[in-house]
Amino acid sequence: MSKHEQEILSLVNLRGTITVVELAQTLDVSDQTIRRIVKPMEERGVVRKVHGALISTQEVMDPPFLARMNKNRAAKVAIANCVADLVQDGSSLAIDTGSTSGYVAQALRRRKNLTIVTNSAYIASTLSMVEGNRVFMAGTQLRNHDGAAFDRAAFDVIASLTVQHAILSASSVHPTRGFLAFDQCEIDIARAMIDISARTVMAVDATKFSASGSLPSLRMPELRANDVVVVDQSPGAAFSDLIDPKQLVVAAGQ
Amino acid sequence: MSKHEQEILSLVNLRGTITVVELAQTLDVSDQTIRRIVKPMEERGVVRKVHGALISTQEVMDPPFLARMNKNRAAKVAIANCVADLVQDGSSLAIDTGSTSGYVAQALRRRKNLTIVTNSAYIASTLSMVEGNRVFMAGTQLRNHDGAAFDRAAFDVIASLTVQHAILSASSVHPTRGFLAFDQCEIDIARAMIDISARTVMAVDATKFSASGSLPSLRMPELRANDVVVVDQSPGAAFSDLIDPKQLVVAAGQ
DNA sequence: ATTCAAAACAACATTTAGCAACATATTTTT
DNA sequence: AAAAATATGTTGCTAAATGTTGTTTTGAAT
Numbered sequence: 001m002s003k004h005e006q007e008i009l010s011l012v013n014l015r016g017t018i019t020v021v022e023l024a025q026t027l028d029v030s031d032q033t034i035r036r037i038v039k040p041m042e043e044r045g046v047v048r049k050v051h052g053a054l055i056s057t058q059e060v061m062d063p064p065f066l067a068r069m070n071k072n073r074a075a076k077v078a079i080a081n082c083v084a085d086l087v088q089d090g091s092s093l094a095i096d097t098g099s100t101s102g103y104v105a106q107a108l109r110r111r112k113n114l115t116i117v118t119n120s121a122y123i124a125s126t127l128s129m130v131e132g133n134r135v136f137m138a139g140t141q142l143r144n145h146d147g148a149a150f151d152r153a154a155f156d157v158i159a160s161l162t163v164q165h166a167i168l169s170a171s172s173v174h175p176t177r178g179f180l181a182f183d184q185c186e187i188d189i190a191r192a193m194i195d196i197s198a199r200t201v202m203a204v205d206a207t208k209f210s211a212s213g214s215l216p217s218l219r220m221p222e223l224r225a226n227d228v229v230v231v232d233q234s235p236g237a238a239f240s241d242l243i244d245p246k247q248l249v250v251a252a253g254q
Numbered sequence: 255m256s257k258h259e260q261e262i263l264s265l266v267n268l269r270g271t272i273t274v275v276e277l278a279q280t281l282d283v284s285d286q287t288i289r290r291i292v293k294p295m296e297e298r299g300v301v302r303k304v305h306g307a308l309i310s311t312q313e314v315m316d317p318p319f320l321a322r323m324n325k326n327r328a329a330k331v332a333i334a335n336c337v338a339d340l341v342q343d344g345s346s347l348a349i350d351t352g353s354t355s356g357y358v359a360q361a362l363r364r365r366k367n368l369t370i371v372t373n374s375a376y377i378a379s380t381l382s383m384v385e386g387n388r389v390f391m392a393g394t395q396l397r398n399h400d401g402a403a404f405d406r407a408a409f410d411v412i413a414s415l416t417v418q419h420a421i422l423s424a425s426s427v428h429p430t431r432g433f434l435a436f437d438q439c440e441i442d443i444a445r446a447m448i449d450i451s452a453r454t455v456m457a458v459d460a461t462k463f464s465a466s467g468s469l470p471s472l473r474m475p476e477l478r479a480n481d482v483v484v485v486d487q488s489p490g491a492a493f494s495d496l497i498d499p500k501q502l503v504v505a506a507g508q
Numbered sequence: 509a510t511t512c513a514a515a516a517c518a519a520c521a522t523t524t525a526g527c528a529a530c531a532t533a534t535t536t537t538t
Numbered sequence: 539a540a541a542a543a544t545a546t547g548t549t550g551c552t553a554a555a556t557g558t559t560g561t562t563t564t565g566a567a568t
Contacts, residue, residue: 030548287556289517
């Protein structure tokens with residue numbers, strides 16, 4: 001890594017954003033040189049480049065959580081609205097963490113007098129602002145990238161409640177292995193939420209069905225008879241063994 | 255995503271709503287440019303647009319809470335930045351709920367490797383997204399209007415930790431009665447945070463000094479010798495008994 | 509409905525950034 | 539020391555972003 005590359009990186013990360021011209025003046029080289037140095041950096045994903053300036057990929061640009069929320073946003077919104085339609089005013093819910101769940105929380109702001117338990121501080125914060133809701137934050141120590149708790153206290157809070165719906169998401173879905181997640185702790189929380197709920201609502205967008213499982217993934221508990229799966233597009237026939245068509249709800253894309 | 259788009263997004267999400275003209279002044283560009291940048295954002299559904307202004311789609315906050323956040327906003331931002339300057343990377347903090355504290359959390363995103371305990375889900379969520387931070391959410395059941403917890407669990411979590419700074423706010427300040435709050439539970443949390451901290455940083459904007467206490471208010475614990483009070487304007491001489499000038503930090507209005 | 513002011517829009521002019529090709533300087537290799 | 543590889547600066551051109559002006563639309567108040 002060149003000397004200039006190092007300086008550019010620390011400057012852009014320090015300031016969050018910096019123009020090409022500013023960098024050229026600071027390092028006392030031409031604009032063109034900055035562009036030449038930056039191009040490979042951008043390709044490596046170390047910095048983000050926009051017309052005229054660089055943007056740090058760290059911290060200042062809103063959290064990676066929001067970045068994930070913007071990925072396949074339209075589908076997630078459609079699914080979230082559909083999930084909110086399945087829920088009546090006054091219901092009790094358990095909601096896990098995850099980008100789709102974030103949108104579900106947004107959509108659920110339309111509902112009144114909900115009782116919610118979640119291990120995500122973001123979702124807890126969002127839904128606690130709605131007049132009439134009762135919100136329980138499960139857990140104390142928050143995980144770094146998404147602000148969710150997976151500690152002992154989280155399980156204790158969840159286990160102390162009973163809810164009608166558990167609203168969960170998965171990182172990918174495999175035709176025979178079922179719903180998958182990355183971390184054991186996520187599966188444990190999902191199981192705890194399933195255990196206290198009468199019905200599970202799985203919210204998964206179409207990209208999750210095609211995700212080739214290059215990363216090692218762990219299996220989530222199997223669906224129960226009255227559980228439902230909300231998707232934005234109907235998955236292929238390969239998944240009909242896993243998900244009974246009766247359980248499938250396809251969100252109407254607006 | 256352009257640099258301006260990034261800034262617009264964070265501004266509108268922070269404030270809930272912002273006018274086109276305000277944005278143009280803040281980013282130092284013409285109204286027309288703002289409109290041009292915003293149009294595709296709106297089409298992507300990232301923000302909502304009404305005649306004259308933008309509205310956040312990520313309604314993290316309830317209107318009343320938002321209204322309090324926006325009241326005397328400039329002063330609160332100045333105070334928040336000042337508080338963030340008093341804190342070093344790697345520090346440990348307790349932060350209470352309140353509109354000023356919300357801005358302090360925003361400002362603290364600049365700091366690295368903080369350990370934070372708070373009873374506000376909003377603040378916990380905000381700061382847990384910062385890489386390297388350790389965040390503890392104190393409490394389980396969240397109060398409706400601001401998403402903060404005041405239950406037994408909140409006290410237990412706070413009491414189990416020790417921090418360098420307690421960052422607190424007050425609803426008003428009286429020359430002889432001191433710092434005041436509305437609810438006993440807020441005072442109890444403040445005391446718990448003071449008890450585990452080496453130093454208290456009180457953040458209060460100038461309007462708090464003139465608030466005629468028509469509402470019944472309760473007294474917060476008195477300042478300790480090395481505590482500090484961060485304000486945006488120096489309070490009148492009437493307060494010199496309450497706050498030693500040495501303890502007073504006046505935030506530089508930008 | 510009528511009126512008015514603010515906001516939005518459209519079209520053009522201007523500025524600024526990006527890029528490619530070449531020239532020059534610097535370092536590395538042989 | 540000569541040659542090759544690399545890095546940097548320069549120029550001219552293209553593309554993108556922004557500002558300006560004038561016109562149309564919108565929302566609110568009569």
